[in-house]
Amino acid sequence: xxxxxxxxxxxxxxxxxxxxxxxxxxxxxxxxxxxxxxxxxxxxxxxxxxxxxxxxxxxxxxxxxxxxxxxxxxxxxxxxxxxxxxxxxxxxxxxxxxxxxxxxxxxxxxxxxxxxxxxxxxxxxxxxxxxxxxxxxxxxxxxxxxxxxxxxxxxxxxxxxxxxxxxxxxxxxxxxxxxxxxxxxxxxxxxxxxxxxxxxxxxxxxxxxxxxxxxxxxxxxxxxxxxxxxxxxxxxxxxxxxxxxxxxxxxxxxxxxxxxxxxxxxxxxxxxxxxxxxxxxxxxxxxxxxxxxxxxxxxxxxxxxxxxxxxxxxxxxxxxxxxxxxxxxxxxxxxxxxxxxxxxxxxxxxxxx
Numbered sequence: 001x002x003x004x005x006x007x008x009x010x011x012x013x014x015x016x017x018x019x020x021x022x023x024x025x026x027x028x029x030x031x032x033x034x035x036x037x038x039x040x041x042x043x044x045x046x047x048x049x050x051x052x053x054x055x056x057x058x059x060x061x062x063x064x065x066x067x068x069x070x071x072x073x074x075x076x077x078x079x080x081x082x083x084x085x086x087x088x089x090x091x092x093x094x095x096x097x098x099x100x101x102x103x104x105x106x107x108x109x110x111x112x113x114x115x116x117x118x119x120x121x122x123x124x125x126x127x128x129x130x131x132x133x134x135x136x137x138x139x140x141x142x143x144x145x146x147x148x149x150x151x152x153x154x155x156x157x158x159x160x161x162x163x164x165x166x167x168x169x170x171x172x173x174x175x176x177x178x179x180x181x182x183x184x185x186x187x188x189x190x191x192x193x194x195x196x197x198x199x200x201x202x203x204x205x206x207x208x209x210x211x212x213x214x215x216x217x218x219x220x221x222x223x224x225x226x227x228x229x230x231x232x233x234x235x236x237x238x239x240x241x242x243x244x245x246x247x248x249x250x251x252x253x254x255x256x257x258x259x260x261x262x263x264x265x266x267x268x269x270x271x272x273x274x275x276x277x278x279x280x281x282x283x284x285x286x287x288x289x290x291x292x293x294x295x296x297x298x299x300x301x302x303x304x305x306x307x308x309x310x311x312x313x314x315x316x317x318x319x320x321x322x323x324x325x326x327x328x329x330x331x332x333x334x335x336x337x338x339x340x341x342x343x344x345x346x347x348x349x350x351x352x353x
Contacts, residue, residue: 003029006041009120015091017042017082018117019105022096024291025121031061033219039065040078044085049077079110089113093121119296126288126296127310132220133334133343136289136312139176139222140332140343142215146170147226147346151353156205156230160185160198163211171215180214180221180293191227192326194283194318205231208325214293221293223314224344225330228351240277240319241350244327247271247317248348251285255315257337261303268317269301277319286314289332311335312343 006029010018020026020039030039030048034057037050046065050058051074058067070077082090092105094116106114128136149170154163164183171179186196188207196210203209207230214223227244229237247268254267265285272281284300287293289312297305299313307313316330331344 003041003046005124006121007043009117009124010041010043010091013091013115013117013120015089015115016087017085017111018091018121019078019093020121021093021101022121025093025096025125027219027291028125029121030058030065031063032058033061034058038078040081042081042085042087047081049074075108079108082109082111087111089115091115091117093117095119095122122296125290127308128290128312128334129310132290133310133312135218135220136222136332137343139180139215139217139220140224141345142171142174142176142217143213143222143224144344144346145174146213146215147211147224150211151228151351154203154209154228154230154353156203158203159200160187160190160196160203161200163203163209164198164213167211167213171213176215176217177219178216180216180223184210184212184225186210186212186326187230189323189325192320192322192324194320194326194328203230206234208237208327210326210328212328212330219291221289221291222343223289223293223330223332224346225316225328226346226348226351227327227329228353230353232352233350236324238350240321240324241327243272243275243277244317244319244329245348245350248315248329248331251315251317252331252333252340252342255299255307255333255335256339257307257309257335259307261297261299261305261307262301264299264307265301265303268315272317272319277321280319280321281317282320283318286316286330288313307335309335309337315340 023035163185187203187209191208191210212225251268286299288295318328320326333340
């Protein structure tokens, strides 16, 4: 892992050292996946500080930085290094730390000239390398397989909770290390809730069922959504589904490197709005996918971020109508110079089961 970009962040912030606390940034810049500890980065060196529970773990994963075990006074080792290196100004991840955690660092660190970073380190993670994309592709493939599996299992009378559990069990038993997020299985009127929590509601004939799920493979996340119908769709269901599918395809056909997140969002949103359902699409078109399921960049009406080749994002327009139900279709794609490469292979026909 090249630290050139971190050094640029340090130079811009006017600091001699950064203490990284976000677990996803720690993993990206050190390789350590334990989730606890502090990664110290300065012009003089890089050190992963962990307590004794994680020493062997960190030593096995941190290939390009030293590992030190902290004692009961966990700031002593960091302070010794700050003093030894003559650090006069240090940066913390203000976006990640709570007020109490930031105050504790401020009280305990030997260096009292402290500044807060926002999302500068996360931004470095936006453009994925070939190996990262390969991990996301593998995770997405497990999701595709899980979707094929659940189509053969879901039936009227099954609850949303049971459906979600079957998807989770399939992914975990077919190579997934964990879930990217809790599985969403929302049926009938619940499908109008974009982030519905699976309930004891039984799936009924005639229901839309929104299935949104993803898994983690070697640290990297996947994300996909498909909406199906239990039984034969009625004319309104077919209409709403058709609009969302056209909107998503328009986005897939138009998104490319060089446009902003706002412009990408508009490629789908304009179609939904022109059909009279603009108020029923309340979230952004997509988000970055990587070590964390919701990373930068954002594809939304407020995003000025310029898309670049190598970014991996979701493309997930939806229409949600209270008292009727909802539809969302989501793929994970790699931004390329002249378009996108779709990592999600599952059919987007309106499937009836």
